[in-house]
Amino acid sequence: MNAPAKAKSKQSSDAMNTPGEAPVSEAPATAQAPVKMRASGVNFHYGSFRALYDISLDFPANKVTALIGPSGCGKSTFLRSLNRINETLRGTRIDGEITLDGEDVLKMDVTSLRRRVGMVFQRPNPFPKSIFENVAYGVRVNGLASRSELPEIVEKSLRRAALWDEVRDKLNESAHALSGGQQQRLCIARGLAVNPEVLLLDEPCSALDPIATAKIEDLLVAIKDQCTIVIVTHNMQQAARVADNTGFFLLGRLIEHDRTDVIFKNPAKRETEDYITGRFG
Amino acid sequence: MTARNLYRKTLNNVMLTLTGVCAFVTVSTLFVVLAYLVYNGATSVNLDFFTKLPKPTGEAGGGMANAIVGSAEIVGFAALVGVPIGFFTGVYLSEWGADGTFAFVIRYMCDLLNGVPSIVVGIFASIVIVKPMGSFSALAGGFALSLMMIPITAKSTEQFLLEVPRTLREGSLALGASKWRTIASVVVPAARRGIMTGIILGIARISGEAAPLLFTSLNNEYWSNPFKEPTASLPYMIYTRALSPYDDWHRQAWAAGLVLLGLVLIANIAARLILTRGNSAARG
Numbered sequence: 001m002n003a004p005a006k007a008k009s010k011q012s013s014d015a016m017n018t019p020g021e022a023p024v025s026e027a028p029a030t031a032q033a034p035v036k037m038r039a040s041g042v043n044f045h046y047g048s049f050r051a052l053y054d055i056s057l058d059f060p061a062n063k064v065t066a067l068i069g070p071s072g073c074g075k076s077t078f079l080r081s082l083n084r085i086n087e088t089l090r091g092t093r094i095d096g097e098i099t100l101d102g103e104d105v106l107k108m109d110v111t112s113l114r115r116r117v118g119m120v121f122q123r124p125n126p127f128p129k130s131i132f133e134n135v136a137y138g139v140r141v142n143g144l145a146s147r148s149e150l151p152e153i154v155e156k157s158l159r160r161a162a163l164w165d166e167v168r169d170k171l172n173e174s175a176h177a178l179s180g181g182q183q184q185r186l187c188i189a190r191g192l193a194v195n196p197e198v199l200l201l202d203e204p205c206s207a208l209d210p211i212a213t214a215k216i217e218d219l220l221v222a223i224k225d226q227c228t229i230v231i232v233t234h235n236m237q238q239a240a241r242v243a244d245n246t247g248f249f250l251l252g253r254l255i256e257h258d259r260t261d262v263i264f265k266n267p268a269k270r271e272t273e274d275y276i277t278g279r280f281g
Numbered sequence: 282m283t284a285r286n287l288y289r290k291t292l293n294n295v296m297l298t299l300t301g302v303c304a305f306v307t308v309s310t311l312f313v314v315l316a317y318l319v320y321n322g323a324t325s326v327n328l329d330f331f332t333k334l335p336k337p338t339g340e341a342g343g344g345m346a347n348a349i350v351g352s353a354e355i356v357g358f359a360a361l362v363g364v365p366i367g368f369f370t371g372v373y374l375s376e377w378g379a380d381g382t383f384a385f386v387i388r389y390m391c392d393l394l395n396g397v398p399s400i401v402v403g404i405f406a407s408i409v410i411v412k413p414m415g416s417f418s419a420l421a422g423g424f425a426l427s428l429m430m431i432p433i434t435a436k437s438t439e440q441f442l443l444e445v446p447r448t449l450r451e452g453s454l455a456l457g458a459s460k461w462r463t464i465a466s467v468v469v470p471a472a473r474r475g476i477m478t479g480i481i482l483g484i485a486r487i488s489g490e491a492a493p494l495l496f497t498s499l500n501n502e503y504w505s506n507p508f509k510e511p512t513a514s515l516p517y518m519i520y521t522r523a524l525s526p527y528d529d530w531h532r533q534a535w536a537a538g539l540v541l542l543g544l545v546l547i548a549n550i551a552a553r554l555i556l557t558r559g560n561s562a563a564r565g
Contacts, residue, residue: 085451090379115457125448128471138456141466187452194456 033060036228037082037105037117037198042096044077044086051077053253055096059198064220064229066239066260069249070275075232078249079200082230083117084110100198115142118196118227122203124183126175126190131167134175134186138194153193160226161189162219181212188219192227199223201231205238217242236276240264248272315542322539325532330540335502335518341529345537347504348513351419352541355498355514356488358423358507363430363487364480370431371438371476376464395432400492402428407496419507422498422514426487433486437479441472478552485548489541491516515541 037059044052052074059065067075080086081094084105098105105113115138126134135154139145145153154171158164163185167178175186184204191199201220205213220229220242233239239246240260247257248271256269267273329344336343370387378384406425411417445468453463469476491514499511500521515537522534 083455085455088451088454111457111459113457114455119451119455121448121452121455123448125446125452127449127452127467137453137466138458141453141456141458141462190452190456 033063035059036061036101037230038097038099039078039082040097040099042078042081042094042098044074044081045093046077046089047091051252052081055254057247057254057257059228059230060245061228062224062226063244064224064231064242066243066246067230067232067249068234068236068239068246068275069255071234073249074252075247075249076202078254079202079230079232080119082198082200083114083119085114085119111142115194116196117198117200118191118194120184120187120191120199120201120204123207124180124187126178126183126186129175130172131175131178131186132171135189135193138190142194144194157189157193158186160192160219160223161185162215162222163189179212181208181215184208184212184216185219188216192223196227198228198230201229203232203234206234213238236264248275250275318535318539318542321532322535322537325536326539330533330536334504335533337502338525338527338530343533345513345515345518345533345540347501348515348518348537349540351498351501351505351507351513352488352515354419354507354512355422355426355494356484358420359426359430359487360480360484361427362424363427363483364434366427367431367434367483368438368476368480370435371442372464372469374435374439375442376460376468391432391435394428395436397428398492399429399490400495403493403496406493411497414509416509417497417499417511418509419498419505419512419514420509422494422512425493425497426490429487429490429493430483433483434480437483438472438476441475441479442468444475445471474555474558478556481548481552481555485545485552488548489516489545491520 035058038057040056042052042055043050055074055078057065057078067079069075077086082098082105086092087094087110094106100108100113100116105117118138127137129137132151132154135157136150139150139153155164155168158167163182166182167186170177175183178186184207188199188204205216208216217238220231223229231239231242243260245257246260246263248255248263248267248269250271255271256263256267258268263272264276267276273279329342330346331344331349332346333342333344334347335345370391374384374388374391378387402425406421406428410421410424414421449467449471450463453467454460458466494514494517498514498517500517501511501513505512519534519537519541522530522537525531
């Protein structure tokens with residue numbers, strides 16, 4: 001149990017680096033840093049099925065927030081509402097308010113929202129292009145840099161995703177030739193290349209072996225000084241290792257959210273304790 | 282061994298034999314046709330066939346160079362019109378047409394257009410192109426064939442685009458790409474081998490059609506201007522030569538049939554190769 005200790009020390013040093021603003025939420029966990037994203041009263045429907053009930057949650061800047069809960073509890077739906085990728089599904093409806101730096105996400109231009117709020121998916125989904133083109137894609141479609149700046153951005157992003165040393169000699173080979181763990185880190189590099197302010201991760205390690213998982217967890221802790229991270233995970237040890245704050249979802253409701261150590265050691269609600277101790281789920 | 286068991290075992294064997302025989306008949310048909318064509322046509326396929334014009338009736342020898350080029354022109358016109366329209370229709374159906382009456386109508390119309398007898402397509406093209414232009418032409422023949430090609434291309438394009446996983450689209454959208462950019466830069470490239478295969482098979486399918494050419498490109502014993510003169514084609518040549526009373530022309534018809542089938546087979550095999558290579562690459 002080395003990893004949690006490591007994550008914890010990182011967390012406390014971060015807390016010192018970021019002087020807290022006035023508390024903006026009822027949750028004690030969020031008082032330590034300014035709020036980057038905030039959801040208030042979010043409801044979500046797939047057709048006639050209601051997936052989220054009145055979710056209110058703050059994401060403090062430069063922190064890792066984990067969303068945990070059993071399958072079908074709405075944590076992924078909530079995550080996918082934050083960059084509005086769910087609205088590409090037919091028959092979905094959202095109400096409530098989500099803000100990014102105080103701006104209304106639901107009214108924002110969707111392409112600029114998604115440039116600022118990146119996403120990594122459950123299964124690695126590299127494009128059928130070369131490794132280089134995968135990382136350069138977001139920069140290209142957003143017109144963020146000139147052609148001559150691309151190699152530098154690609155290298156920097158791959159380094160941040162701890163993949164550079166493994167792929168530096170084969171940037172022009174197909175991304176499909178990489179292993180699953182490498183593909184997932186490539187997808188993270190692809191997301192980081194556009195310098196997102198928030199990075200959403202939807203069970204990013206569920207298709208990976210423990211070694212690849214450990215690499216990605218280290219990576220998340222390393223990049224959180226540059227962006228705010230929200231991670232959905234089925235793996236409670238993972239939440240304990242990487243997350244500063246944790247929210248517990250059950251049947252479409254946010255049961256409670258707090259600092260990760262509080263959630264795991266001293267949860268306020270019975271349901272949370274039952275889930276964490278493995279009594280169900 | 283009860284009677285019931287014996288009955289089940291016998292039925293099993295009977296059905297296995299029946300399906301096996303039918304499968305054998307299906308496959309052997311191709312080989313019989315191929316063997317017959319080679320047997321009758323191979324002796325007449327020579328260099329002259331590819332380089333010379335047809336000889337006047339009664340004279341032996343000559344070739345079908347004009348029909349080979351004419352077929353290429355007609356199919357080329359058809360592809361020039363049919364491939365882009367069919368492709369973009371397929372993109373629309375796959376990317377925007379999951380529901381909605383308009384897409385349903387288009388999809389239904391594609392099926393109907395696919396089912397229109399080819400000779401009816403020929404009559405239509407004749408009225409729309411041949412009559413106003415005052416002449417049969419390869420252009421009119423190409424137009425008729427393009428009408429057959431549009432639904433084929435649209436269907437196959439739609440099918441292969443739908444097979445592109447949703448997560449790939451979301452990956453692109455999540456980076457701030459617009460829907461069109463996502464389709465053009467990620468979805469279509471991911472399906473490009475399948476789409477290419479569909480187009481090649483569509484071209485192979487229409488290049489053997491004779492009926493739509495009856496009233497559109499007609500035939501020609503000489504070289505012609507594809508834009509305003511009747512133009513020779515391999516299927517039409519087979520039609521006229523096979524119906525003639527001359528032995529030499531019959532041999533020419535067999536030869537034309539062999540060449541046409543050879544081209545179609547090559548296209549099919551090429552398409553298959555493109556597709557399988559694509560699949561194995563995707564699996565890594």
